[in-house]
Amino acid sequence: MADQPLIFARDLVKRFGDFTAVDGIDLEVAPGEAFGFLGPNGAGKSSTMRMIGCVSVPTSGELRILGMDPVRDGTAIRARLGVCPQLDNLDPDLTVRENLTTYARYFGLSRSESHRRADELLEFVRLSDRAKGKVEPLSGGMKRRLTIARALVNEPDLVLLDEPTTGLDPQARHLLWERLFRLKQRGTTLVLTTHYMDEAEQLCDRLVVMDGGKIIAEGSPRSLIETYSTAEVVELRFPDGLDFNADYAAKLAGVGERIDPLPDRVLVYADDGDAALAEVHRRGLTPSTVLVRRSTLEDVFLQLTGRTLVD
Amino acid sequence: MLTTFVASPARAVGRVSPGRVGAVINRNVGALRSGPSYWVVLLSGFFEPVLYLLSIGVGVGALVGDITVGGRSMSYAAFVAPAMLAVSAMTGVLAETTFNFFHKFKYAKTFEAVLATPVRPIELAVGELVWAVVRGAVYTAAFLVVMVAMGLTTPGGALAAFPASVLVGLAFGAVGMAISTLMRGWQDFDLMSVGQFALFLFSGTFSPVQDYPLVMEVLIQVTPLYHAVELVRGLCLGVVGLGSLGHAAYLAAMVVGGLWLASRRLTRMLCV
Numbered sequence: 001m002a003d004q005p006l007i008f009a010r011d012l013v014k015r016f017g018d019f020t021a022v023d024g025i026d027l028e029v030a031p032g033e034a035f036g037f038l039g040p041n042g043a044g045k046s047s048t049m050r051m052i053g054c055v056s057v058p059t060s061g062e063l064r065i066l067g068m069d070p071v072r073d074g075t076a077i078r079a080r081l082g083v084c085p086q087l088d089n090l091d092p093d094l095t096v097r098e099n100l101t102t103y104a105r106y107f108g109l110s111r112s113e114s115h116r117r118a119d120e121l122l123e124f125v126r127l128s129d130r131a132k133g134k135v136e137p138l139s140g141g142m143k144r145r146l147t148i149a150r151a152l153v154n155e156p157d158l159v160l161l162d163e164p165t166t167g168l169d170p171q172a173r174h175l176l177w178e179r180l181f182r183l184k185q186r187g188t189t190l191v192l193t194t195h196y197m198d199e200a201e202q203l204c205d206r207l208v209v210m211d212g213g214k215i216i217a218e219g220s221p222r223s224l225i226e227t228y229s230t231a232e233v234v235e236l237r238f239p240d241g242l243d244f245n246a247d248y249a250a251k252l253a254g255v256g257e258r259i260d261p262l263p264d265r266v267l268v269y270a271d272d273g274d275a276a277l278a279e280v281h282r283r284g285l286t287p288s289t290v291l292v293r294r295s296t297l298e299d300v301f302l303q304l305t306g307r308t309l310v311d
Numbered sequence: 312m313l314t315t316f317v318a319s320p321a322r323a324v325g326r327v328s329p330g331r332v333g334a335v336i337n338r339n340v341g342a343l344r345s346g347p348s349y350w351v352v353l354l355s356g357f358f359e360p361v362l363y364l365l366s367i368g369v370g371v372g373a374l375v376g377d378i379t380v381g382g383r384s385m386s387y388a389a390f391v392a393p394a395m396l397a398v399s400a401m402t403g404v405l406a407e408t409t410f411n412f413f414h415k416f417k418y419a420k421t422f423e424a425v426l427a428t429p430v431r432p433i434e435l436a437v438g439e440l441v442w443a444v445v446r447g448a449v450y451t452a453a454f455l456v457v458m459v460a461m462g463l464t465t466p467g468g469a470l471a472a473f474p475a476s477v478l479v480g481l482a483f484g485a486v487g488m489a490i491s492t493l494m495r496g497w498q499d500f501d502l503m504s505v506g507q508f509a510l511f512l513f514s515g516t517f518s519p520v521q522d523y524p525l526v527m528e529v530l531i532q533v534t535p536l537y538h539a540v541e542l543v544r545g546l547c548l549g550v551v552g553l554g555s556l557g558h559a560a561y562l563a564a565m566v567v568g569g570l571w572l573a574s575r576r577l578t579r580m581l582c583v
Binding site (some may be wrong): 016053056075076078079083087089091092093095098106115125134158198 | 328330331333334337341343344396419420421423424425426427428429430431481581582583
C-alpha cells in the first residue's frame with residue numbers, strides 16, 4: 001500500500017460529444033507528493049480533476065484512485081478525498097461554521113466530532129471570528145479559505161484543488177499559499193491545477209504541463225526550467241516595439257541561446273542575463289525598459305507551445 | 312426498457328445509506344433554523360387550503376346544500392375538505408421539491424458540493440424528498456385538526472387520512488423533483504403552475520367527477536391528483552375498498568418513478 005500510487009492513469013480520455021477534453025494522458029501521483037496540472041484554460045485540467053474526484057466517468061482508459069476503481073467504488077474513494085472546486089459552492093443558507101459541520105455529516109462524522117473539527121479548521125484558515133456569520137459577506141480570499149477548510153473536514157488522504165488562487169489579490173494569495181504549504185508539510189497529498197507559473201513553482205514538487213488535452217511536459221519545476229528554458233531571461237521593451245519587435249529580434253540574433261519576439265516585448269534567453277544585456281547595448285540597441293530575471297515556468301510554457309499563459 | 316426501469320431503481324436504491332440521507336435532511340434543518348423568513352413561507356402554505364375550505368366548502372356549500380355521492384349524503388364542506396387536504400399535501404411538498412430544489416440545483420450549486428462527498432445522487436434525492444414530506448406533513452396535520460374541529464371528519468378518519476396524505480406528499484414530491492431536473496429556467500415554472508391549478512380545479516375536488524362528460528371523466532382519472540383526492544376522501548369518510556388500493560398503487564408508482572428519474576437526471580447533469 002505504501003508504494004502504491006494514490007492516482008494512477010493510463011491513456012485516460014474524456015470526451016464530451018465531439019469535443020475531446022482529455023486526450024490520452026498517463027499519470028502517477030505518489031503519497032505525500034504535491035502534484036500540479038499547469039496549462040491555459042481549456043487544456044483539460046478541470047476535466048481531469050473531475051475524473052479524479054469521481055464525479056465524472058472517464059470515456060476510456062484506465063484510472064485508479066487510492067487503488068480503487070472510481071466508477072465502482074466512487075463512494076469509498078470520495079470518502080477519502082477533499083475537493084476544492086474552481087468556483088466556490090459554499091452554502092449561502094448556512095453560517096460559516098455550519099458550512100463545515102453540515103459537510104462533515106455527509107462523511108458520516110458524529111455531531112460532536114464535526115463540531116470539534118469545524119472549530120479546529122476555522123482556526124487553521126483564520127476564520128474563527130466569522131464562525132457565526134453568513135457566507136455572503138466574506139471576501140473572495142476568505143471564501144476560498146473556507147472552501148479549503150471544508151475540503152479538509154474528513155481528514156482526506158488526497159486534496160484536490162482546482163485553481164485555488166484564481167481571482168484573489170496578492171495578499172490573499174500569499175496567505176493561502178502559506179496555509180497550503182503547511183498542509184504539504186504535514187504530509188497531505190495535494191493535487192492542484194493552476195495557470196499561474198509562480199503558484200506551481202511555490203507549491204508543486206512535480207507537475208505536468210497540459211495543452212489541448214495532452215500532457216506536453218513533465219517534471220519538477222526546476223527540471224522543466226532547465227530542460228525547456230535557460231537560467232535567466234532578459235526582457236526588452238522598445239518604444240516602437242509594438243510594430244517592430246520582429247525586426248529587433250533579427251538584430252538580436254546570436255545573443256543568448258534563443259530570442260522570442262512577443263507582441264509587447266522581446267525575450268532573450270541566456271544563462272548569464274547581464275552578459276547578454278551587455279551584448280545588446282554593444283550592438284547599439286536602446287530598449288526603453290530592461291528586466292533581467294530568473295527563468296520561470298511561464299517561459300517553459302512559451303517554449304513548449306509558442307503561446308503565453310495569459311487568459 | 313421496462314427491465315432497465317425496474318432493475319436500476321432496485322440496484323440504486325439497494326445501497327442507500329440512511330446516515331447519508333439523514334445528513335442531507337440535516338442540511339435543510341440547518342437552513343431552516345438560520346433563515347427566519349422560512350417560517351413565513353411555512354405559515355402561508357397552511358392558510359391557503361383553509362381559506363379555500365372556508366370560502367368554497369362553507370360559503371358555496373351554503374348555496375349547494377347537502378350532496379349525494381355514491382349513495383351517501385353529506386354536507387358540501389365534508390365533500391370538499393378531504394380534497395383540500397390532498398391539495399395541501401401536494402402543494403406543500405411541491406414548493407420544496409420544485410422552487411427550493413431548483414434553486415439549490417441550478418443556482419446555489421449546493422448539490423455539486425454534496426455530490427463531491429460520499430453522498431450519491433439517489434441519496435440526495437431521497438433526503439430532499441423526505442425533508443419536503445416532513446414539511447408537507449406539518450400542513451396536513453394542522454389541516455386535519457381544523458377538519459376535526461369543524462366536524463368534517465372523525466378523529467379516526469383523520470388518523471387514517473394522515474398516512475395517506477404522507478403518501479400523496481411522497482408521490483407529488485418525487486415527481487416534482489424529477490420535473491425540476493428538466494426545467495430550463497424559472498419561466499418553466501409558470502407552465503407547471505398552470506398544470507397544478509388545472510389539477511386543483513378538476514380532480515374531483517369541487518364536484519364529483521361523475522358529473523363531467525365521460526371523456527373528461529376518463530381523462531381526469533388518468534391524472535394524479537384525482538387518485539390522491541379519492542384515496543384521502545375515502546379514508547376521511549370511512550369508505551374504503553379495493554379502489555383505495557388502486558389509488559395507493561398509482562401514488563406508489565409515482566414515488567418510485569419520480570425518484571428514479573430525479574436521481575438519474577442529477578447524475579447526468581452533475582456527474583459528467
